[in-house]
Amino acid sequence: MGKWHNDAFYYHDRRRGNREYHLRKVIAKEARVISLIKETDAEFIDPWVQTYQNLSQTEQVIWSSQRTGYQHLYLYNANNGQLVNAITQGEFTVRSIKGVDEAKGQLYFEASGKEPGIDPYLRHLYRVNLDGLNLTLLTPEPYEHHTYLSPNFRYIVDNYSDSQTPTQSWLRSAKSGKKLALLDQANVSALTAIGWQAPEPFSVLADDGKTPLYGLMYKPSHFDAKKSYPIIDDTYTGPHNFFIPKSFNTFSNQRPALAELGFIVIKMDGRGTNKRGKAFHRHSYKNLAAGTDDHVWAIKQLAKQRPYLDINRVGIFGFSAGGYDTMQAMLRHNDFFKAGVSASGNHDFRVDKTGWNEIWMGWPVTEHWQQQSNYTNVERLQGKLLLAHGELDSNVHPSATLRLVDKLIEANKDFDLLIMPKMGHVLDDSPYFVEKRWQFFIKHLMP
Numbered sequence: 001m002g003k004w005h006n007d008a009f010y011y012h013d014r015r016r017g018n019r020e021y022h023l024r025k026v027i028a029k030e031a032r033v034i035s036l037i038k039e040t041d042a043e044f045i046d047p048w049v050q051t052y053q054n055l056s057q058t059e060q061v062i063w064s065s066q067r068t069g070y071q072h073l074y075l076y077n078a079n080n081g082q083l084v085n086a087i088t089q090g091e092f093t094v095r096s097i098k099g100v101d102e103a104k105g106q107l108y109f110e111a112s113g114k115e116p117g118i119d120p121y122l123r124h125l126y127r128v129n130l131d132g133l134n135l136t137l138l139t140p141e142p143y144e145h146h147t148y149l150s151p152n153f154r155y156i157v158d159n160y161s162d163s164q165t166p167t168q169s170w171l172r173s174a175k176s177g178k179k180l181a182l183l184d185q186a187n188v189s190a191l192t193a194i195g196w197q198a199p200e201p202f203s204v205l206a207d208d209g210k211t212p213l214y215g216l217m218y219k220p221s222h223f224d225a226k227k228s229y230p231i232i233d234d235t236y237t238g239p240h241n242f243f244i245p246k247s248f249n250t251f252s253n254q255r256p257a258l259a260e261l262g263f264i265v266i267k268m269d270g271r272g273t274n275k276r277g278k279a280f281h282r283h284s285y286k287n288l289a290a291g292t293d294d295h296v297w298a299i300k301q302l303a304k305q306r307p308y309l310d311i312n313r314v315g316i317f318g319f320s321a322g323g324y325d326t327m328q329a330m331l332r333h334n335d336f337f338k339a340g341v342s343a344s345g346n347h348d349f350r351v352d353k354t355g356w357n358e359i360w361m362g363w364p365v366t367e368h369w370q371q372q373s374n375y376t377n378v379e380r381l382q383g384k385l386l387l388a389h390g391e392l393d394s395n396v397h398p399s400a401t402l403r404l405v406d407k408l409i410e411a412n413k414d415f416d417l418l419i420m421p422k423m424g425h426v427l428d429d430s431p432y433f434v435e436k437r438w439q440f441f442i443k444h445l446m447p
Contacts (some may be wrong), residue, residue: 002020005054008062010036014047016354021045023052023063025078025151034083038065043285044359048274054078057102062087064094068277073097073109075130087132090114093275095123101153105130106150108138108174112275119201119214120276121246121269125156127174138177140366144246149174157183161248163216164198186248195221199250199267204273204301206294211280213298215268216244220257223308229443230313231262231299233337235329236322237358238284239284242276247443254428254437259436262446264309266302270294286362288349288374291330292316296336313445317341317437320396320425327374327404330383339384339444341437343427346396347374347404353395378407384444385415388433390423416440 002011009026013035023037037047049071053062061078064071071093075084087107092114099108108127113120115137125139125147139145142232143160150156154176161167166186170179179351188196199216206213219229234255237244244267244439245252255265271294272284284291295316303309316337318326323345349357361369370376389401398419408415418436420427427433 002095003054005056006094010052010054012047012050012052013365014045016042016358018359021047021050023061023081033145034062034081036061036078037076039065041066043282044362046240046274046281047359051097051345053100055100055102060084062097062100062107070113071095071275077230085132087128087130088135089132089308091277093277095275098125098147099149099153100130104153106153108153110145110147113277115140115142118247119162119203120212121214121242121244123246125158125177125284125358136177138172138174140177146247153397161186163201163245163248163250166248170246196256197221197223198248199255202302203269207297208413211271213268213270213294214244215266215298216250217302218255218265218267220260220262225308227396228310229310230310230315230441231263231303232258232263232265232315232317232441232445233292233295233299233329234258234265234267234322235292235295235316235318235319235325237270237272237284237288237295237325238321238356239272239274239281239288240356243267244269254434257434258438260443261316261442262439263315266295268295268298270298284360286298286360286366286368287372288321288324288360289328289332291325292332296333313338315339315341315441315445317343317441318345319343319428321346323347323396325375327385327387328372330385331374331377331380334380334381334382337383339441341386341440342389342401343388343433344396344425345374345387345401345404347400349373351397351400351403374404375407378404378413379411381408381411381413381415385413386418386437386440387415388418388420388427388436390420390425390427393425395425 013022021039022035051064059078063074073087080179095110110123112123122144128135146159148157156172158170166188169183170187171181199218259265279326303311316326323342324342326342346352389398
């Protein structure tokens with residue numbers, strides 16, 4: 001990522017191994033490059049959250065860092081790279097810069113995890129002076145806030161909701177955060193009239209007894225708590241983000257349709273995913289294979305509280321890194337998952353793109369890569385498995401799945417294989433594949 005500013009070109013320079021990260025400045029007229037800021041970490045620096053912003057009225061630049069254990073913003077001298085001061089600090093995660101009012105020396109940003117007693121993923125808008133003083137919460141409601149600032153920094157358009165609450169759009173004062181006018185409010189009465197219901201949010205403690213994990217539970221519209229339902233885990237544990245919807249838009253995916261067939265579908269974020277601080281994130285370092293462990297633990301805890309969850313009929317599906325998760329879960333927890341659908345899986349990190357895998361697995365390659373390959377321990381497979389891959393996948397090469405097929409054949413394992421001609425990475429774009437997944441789970445999980 002790079003851009004021109006005052007006749008100089010600024011860019012991120014990411015070193016292989018992801019333990020060094022630079023903000024460099026190209027001084028074009030002098031034909032030289034200087035390193036303004038250098039971040040280092042003994043394990044990894046997450047390039048998915050690194051950002052910077054030049055100030056136009058001063059020779060200063062805002063830089064993000066997780067050096068304290070949380071993503072925060074820092075003010076630097078753009079000529080010599082000297083730190084001026086921390087702009088934000090504390091046990092919360094800065095998510096994005098929304099605007100800088102340089103005339104007043106104020107920064108607007110969205111962050112999560114600061115407000116006590118609520119889901120730590122929910123975003124709020126804050127204002128703070130560039131010197132780090134006078135931090136002010138502008139959107140206090142305990143919802144997911146998606147905000148826009150007016151160019152003159154006088155007004156905010158704030159769209160907020162959560163998984164249970166339809167979106168409200170408000171005009172607010174950027175000075176005080178006071179609500180000035182309701183702009184719009186979503187009406188979902190026609191949707192609920194036909195039986196649709198929002199997924200149920202849940203939280204359980206991880207097996208360490210102290211870390212809360214969050215998720216959503218999708219139920220069929222004809223749900224009856226007196227009945228017993230098979231469970232399907234929609235998995236994706238990629239450390240570059242988190243994946244539970246936090247706004248009211250929980251339905252732009254395949255989970256509601258799958259639930260409507262008579263399943264309880266679980267979507268959750270375990271340790272190792274992003275936006276919860278470095279300690280939470282670090283759980284995945286050289287440990288991608290353990291991504292579904294928290295899912296298994298959570299499902300077992302939920303089943304203790306909810307008799308309608310049939311712990312003996314649990315399926316799992318995922319796509320891309322979730323395809324890897326699915327296969328790894330079938331091997332790692334082979335007595336727990338009875339059926340799995342793995343799509344476009346990056347089954348061995350050594351035959352996948354380096355730019356993603358090396359961040360989390362480390363570089364050079366160590367024994368962890370072999371240990372956590374889905375080609376290892378294929379003899380442990382017990383449940384019913386459907387592997388699928390697009391013939392034209394340019395993200396994860398189809399050979400990743402074909403090599404797994406070879407290992408499964410060598411181990412004399414029974415499985416299903418679907419290669420989709422003319423399809424790329426995202427197989428959910430195909431109605432044929434979506435129905436194939438439905439039928440697979442109906443066949444192997446329904447009574």
